[in-house]
Amino acid sequence: NAGVTQTPKFQVLKTGQSMTLQCAQDMNHNSMYWYRQDPGMGLRLIYYSASEGTTDKGEVPNGYNVSRLNKREFSLRLESAAPSQTSVYFCASSAGTGVTDTQYFGPGTRLTVL
């Protein structure tokens, strides 16, 4: 039981390049989330998916797209990376569809955009 896994762990991009961050969970959870964490700031929600086939914007969705490929997988795509997207990205999942459910986080992806 691996929990929530993310790939890659580290990535360096040049401005304008694109990439997809992958996330998978093996806990049969319904909800999945993508956050970014910047120094001195709290976690900010980028997108979430309350169930397979649905996605919704969070607090900071601009510059990102997501795909809930199936119940296990939720990917985050940067179409044209910008230095402002340099951050640590966390994927999380929770069993139910409500905010009171415990969120389980992946190990994170540290992204640098030059």
Added chain:
Amino acid sequence: QKEVEQNSGPLSVPEGAIASLNCTYSDRVSQSFFWYRQYSGKSPELIMSIYSNGDKEDGRFTAQLNKASQYVSLLIRDSQPSDSATYLCAVTHMDSNYQLIWGAGTKLIIKP
């Protein structure tokens, strides 16, 4: 004004003492409150959740909620060096059933 505020620290506490971490929030209708712990370079993990005014205890951890004053605190008794981490406060957002609003965290250092 930030919606969830925490003192960034670092808060330095001697081993064996009580560590007290505080969090204030601006949304009066928030109903659910969470404390997550994050070790350096790692991901957050849930320690406590609290939904009603008063105290909730779990082992060495006690969460305290005062909705009238809009603050939530976390007490750690008998602090251990392994408690050294950043503690994140998260609060439900009034406009969303899915979104938490997070504080920036308080860095706690337990000195042996």
